[in-house]
Amino acid sequence: MDRQNLASSSAPRGGATVHPPPQHDAWINTYRNLHPQWQSLLPPPQQSAIPISISRVNQVDAGRLDIEMSAMLKEQLVKVFSLMKPGMLFQYEPELDAFLEFLIWRFSIWVDKPTPGNALMNLRYRDERASEIRGKVRTGLEGPGLTVAQKIWYCVATVGGQYIWARLQSFSAFRRWGDSEQRSLARGVWLLMQRMEGIYKAASFSNLLLFLYTGRFRNLIERALRARLVYGSPNMNRAVSFEYMNRQLVWNEFSANNVKELDFKQFSNMQELLLLLLPLLNSASVKSFLRPFSKDKSSDSSVDETLCPICQGTPSIPFVAIPCQHRYCYYCLQTRCSASSSFRCPRCGEPVAAMQRHGGLVSNIPQKQ
Numbered sequence: 001m002d003r004q005n006l007a008s009s010s011a012p013r014g015g016a017t018v019h020p021p022p023q024h025d026a027w028i029n030t031y032r033n034l035h036p037q038w039q040s041l042l043p044p045p046q047q048s049a050i051p052i053s054i055s056r057v058n059q060v061d062a063g064r065l066d067i068e069m070s071a072m073l074k075e076q077l078v079k080v081f082s083l084m085k086p087g088m089l090f091q092y093e094p095e096l097d098a099f100l101e102f103l104i105w106r107f108s109i110w111v112d113k114p115t116p117g118n119a120l121m122n123l124r125y126r127d128e129r130a131s132e133i134r135g136k137v138r139t140g141l142e143g144p145g146l147t148v149a150q151k152i153w154y155c156v157a158t159v160g161g162q163y164i165w166a167r168l169q170s171f172s173a174f175r176r177w178g179d180s181e182q183r184s185l186a187r188g189v190w191l192l193m194q195r196m197e198g199i200y201k202a203a204s205f206s207n208l209l210l211f212l213y214t215g216r217f218r219n220l221i222e223r224a225l226r227a228r229l230v231y232g233s234p235n236m237n238r239a240v241s242f243e244y245m246n247r248q249l250v251w252n253e254f255s256a257n258n259v260k261e262l263d264f265k266q267f268s269n270m271q272e273l274l275l276l277l278l279p280l281l282n283s284a285s286v287k288s289f290l291r292p293f294s295k296d297k298s299s300d301s302s303v304d305e306t307l308c309p310i311c312q313g314t315p316s317i318p319f320v321a322i323p324c325q326h327r328y329c330y331y332c333l334q335t336r337c338s339a340s341s342s343f344r345c346p347r348c349g350e351p352v353a354a355m356q357r358h359g360g361l362v363s364n365i366p367q368k369q
Helices: 002-010 026-041 056-080 090-106 116-120 148-175 184-214 220-225 243-255 264-280 283-293 298-302 330-339
Strands: 123-127 227-231 318-322 327-329 354-357 362-364
Touching: 056 090, 056 116, 056 123, 056 184, 090 148, 116 123, 148 184, 148 220, 184 220, 220 227, 318 330, 327 330, 330 354
Parallel strands: none
Antiparallel strands: 123 227, 318 327, 318 354, 354 362
8 A cells, every 4th residue: 555655646747747867878978068168168278398408518519519520521522622723612612611511401400310419419409489298208308390491491591691691701802892982882781791790799699698598599590490409318328538538639739749640549559658668767777778789889988987877976975886896876776776686787788796885895785575
């Protein structure tokens, strides 16, 4: 009876419709439909880049290495035309520099590779305008490389800009625009070039101060293109070595003495050999070694027998060597005999067996322990 009463009480009254229960996965469809609307209401995500400091020394060294690389290539290319007419290549020097700079740009930056100097310093270019960060692990070195437009403008500024400016300077100097007073147009162009050069130098100096303060953008071209140098690999350690610096200093000093014909490796080996033999050499041993090969035997008769053969002075405490009877200073003879048990007289080449005070008793030479 109770169940019937409960069923009758729960039955709909007045002919109301009964809705079926929702399916168990209905909320998933609802979530998918409302998710785009929720995302549109949220503020745009702002992913701030991780601040990272790039070594200023590495960046400056990379630029210096690129300059030296261009100079080496230019030197090798000039040697190809060394047998041709002298001075013929001088008039095409701006074109030669532009060609070499274009080759370096073509096979490095254009193909998304670092320049030779940047590769040695573990650096690469990154587009600072794009803040896209990919991956779960962030080191601050992420970011895309330069775009095609940035690469082209980099080539135009570095290769084309330097070539045009070099040609303008050489042409204005050849035409003497600065000394021209009758041609007002040439004088005006020359003054404009001087002002542009002054403005560029002032801007470069300001950029240098900013670079030293922030460590970003070495020159005006990188700052204008927003091309920043970052580390190519976060796990590469900086190798500090003074081997190259020492080698360069020795080579510069050695070449200053006009001995460039020697190979550096031979010079290093010779230097190591001399450093090993230097403690073993002294004047007495050299003289005694060269005496048997001397052809002039009569020169010994002109030597003053009253002087010490070692210090070439008057013996203060005279001692004579046994058996040759040559007079020595006590200190000179004692130190030589103590240092070497096979000491030979520098004057006659005979081995010294004992020493005797001049006019005194014979004393044996102490053996070296």
